[in-house]
Amino acid sequence: MSRRKEPSVLNDILDQLLAGTDAAAALGQGGLLDSLKKAFAERVLNAEMDHHLGQEDQGANSRNGYGRKTVTTDGGRIEIEGTVRISVCGEA
Numbered sequence: 688m689s690r691r692k693e694p695s696v697l698n699d700i701l702d703q704l705l706a707g708t709d710a711a712a713a714l715g716q717g718g719l720l721d722s723l724k725k726a727f728a729e730r731v732l733n734a735e736m737d738h739h740l741g742q743e744d745q746g747a748n749s750r751n752g753y754g755r756k757t758v759t760t761d762g763g764r765i766e767i768e769g770t771v772r773i774s775v776c777g778e779a
Contacts, residue, residue, distance in 0.1 A: 724762070728765070732769045733769070736769075754769060756768075
């Protein structure tokens with residue numbers, strides 16, 4: 688009697704992401720893979736900034752909106768939006 692592997696959550700998610708699209712288009716420039724890389728990079732950078740700002744002793748640093756950055760990946764360059772931080776050294 689052979690064992691049947693239950694589908695993993697990742698396989699289910701991939702099936703949903705690729706539904707209705709061509710795999711070649713998903714891997715091409717500006718395709719699904721680039722979109723996932725962009726979303727992942729933005730989320731990681733924002734989490735890092737949340738962590739950094741949460742650990743400030745004086746609480747003088749804060750977010751100052753978002754700015755665009757170009758990140759080079761193994762598949763080329765992607766443009767992401769990241770938090771801009773301002774540092775206040777003293778009170779005005």
